[in-house]
Amino acid sequence: MPALQPQLLDRRIQAAQFMLSPEAHPPRVLMLYGSVRERSYSRLTTEEAARLLTSMGAEVRIFNPSGLPLADDAPDTHPKVQELREMVRWSEAMVWCSPERHGAMTGIMKTQIDWIPLSEGAIRPSQGKTLAIMQVSGGSQSFNALNQMRILGRWMRMFTIPNQSSVAKAWQEFDEAGRMKPSAYYDRIVDVMEELMKFTLLLRGNVDYLTDRYSERKESHAELTARVEQKRI
Numbered sequence: 079m080p081a082l083q084p085q086l087l088d089r090r091i092q093a094a095q096f097m098l099s100p101e102a103h104p105p106r107v108l109m110l111y112g113s114v115r116e117r118s119y120s121r122l123t124t125e126e127a128a129r130l131l132t133s134m135g136a137e138v139r140i141f142n143p144s145g146l147p148l149a150d151d152a153p154d155t156h157p158k159v160q161e162l163r164e165m166v167r168w169s170e171a172m173v174w175c176s177p178e179r180h181g182a183m184t185g186i187m188k189t190q191i192d193w194i195p196l197s198e199g200a201i202r203p204s205q206g207k208t209l210a211i212m213q214v215s216g217g218s219q220s221f222n223a224l225n226q227m228r229i230l231g232r233w234m235r236m237f238t239i240p241n242q243s244s245v246a247k248a249w250q251e252f253d254e255a256g257r258m259k260p261s262a263y264y265d266r267i268v269d270v271m272e273e274l275m276k277f278t279l280l281l282r283g284n285v286d287y288l289t290d291r292y293s294e295r296k297e298s299h300a301e302l303t304a305r306v307e308q309k310r311i
Contacts, residue, residue, distance in 0.1 A: 104137045105278045108169035112176035112187030114144045117256070119214045119248035120175045120187075123267070126258045127173055127212065130271040136278075139165055141190070149192035159193050166194050166203045171278040172236070173271075175212040176223045177248075183213070183223040191230055204234040206285030210274040212243040212267065219246035235289065237281060241266075241273045 109128055111120040128138045146158040154160075166172075176187035194204055209231045213223040224242050231238035245251055245263045258264050281288065 101283055104135050105171060105275060105282065106169050107131050107136045107138050107171045107173060107274070107278070108165045109138060109140045109173040110175070110187070110190050111140070111143070112174075112184040112190075114186060118177075119245070119252065120177050120212075122252055122256050122258070123212060123214055123243075123245060123248070124173065124175045125256075126264070127175070127210075127267055127271050130268055131173075131275065134271065134275050136171075136275060139168070141165055143186050143190055146186075146189060146193065149189055154193075154195075162190060162193055163195070163203065169207060170282050171208040171210070171274055172204075173210045173212065173274065174227050174231075175214070176227065178213055178215045178220050178223045181220075181222050183226050187223075187227075191234070194234065196234070202235060204236050206281070206289045207236050208274060208278045208281060209236040209238045210242070210270050211238065212245070212270065214245045214248035216249065217247065219244050237277060239270070239273050239277050241270045243267050243270045 107128075109124050111118065111124040113120045124140060128140055131138050141162055143158075146162065147156055152159065154163075174187065174191070176183040196202060196204075211224050211227040211231065213220070213227075221242075221244055224244060228238055228242075243263070243266045245267075251261060251263055252258055258267075
């Protein structure tokens with residue numbers, strides 16, 4: 079393999095490398111929703127999912143996007159930006175729930191994701207976190223917002239779980255108190271939250287090893303070599 083730098087290859091990929099002992103703290107889940115309407119069905123769906131996660135033993139925080147500026151329309155010292163980024167750093171898993179508007183996720187949802195940096199120094203705040211995605215629609219069932227969020231999750235180097243939730247005619251699925259009625263849509267949300275918890279418990283403690291990359295080790299090796307050679311001059 080002439081293109082390979084063999085000294086940088088991970089030759090120890092085996093079960094012994096993985097940490098199987100449980101962490102001491104509950105799984106930390108950050109939830110984002112994509113609407114600031116007074117009766118926001120993405121928020122109500124998020125709150126239902128949060129109740130489920132809490133009952134499963136997770137520690138849950140929900141970010142309120144109201145007041146968050148457009149990406150790059152304010153400095154990253156803005157209080158809402160700082161609040162969002164601190165929640166991202168705290169979390170081990172995320173749930174994104176967006177309405178579908180004009181066949182896509184909302185600008186509010188995308189703005190929250192755009193404020194999550196791909197890197198902060200040597201740290202990628204979203205890398206290695208598990209992600210569950212949900213959408214609500216005013217009309218028939220659709221998956222456009224889900225497909226977009228799945229692409230974004232991959233771009234943010236997150237482990238997006240296979241299952242997902244799409245609630246059609248969401249305005250019919252909640253009672254006057256804002257609680258979701260029993261339905262197949264509700265059952266799917268339970269499935270998704272269970273799966274998120276399972277993947278989060280399985281992956282946490284192993285994230286640094288799972289996201290360790292040959293190409294990045296190679297780049298770091300080259301930088302180290304250059305620095306050492308420079309000192310010799």
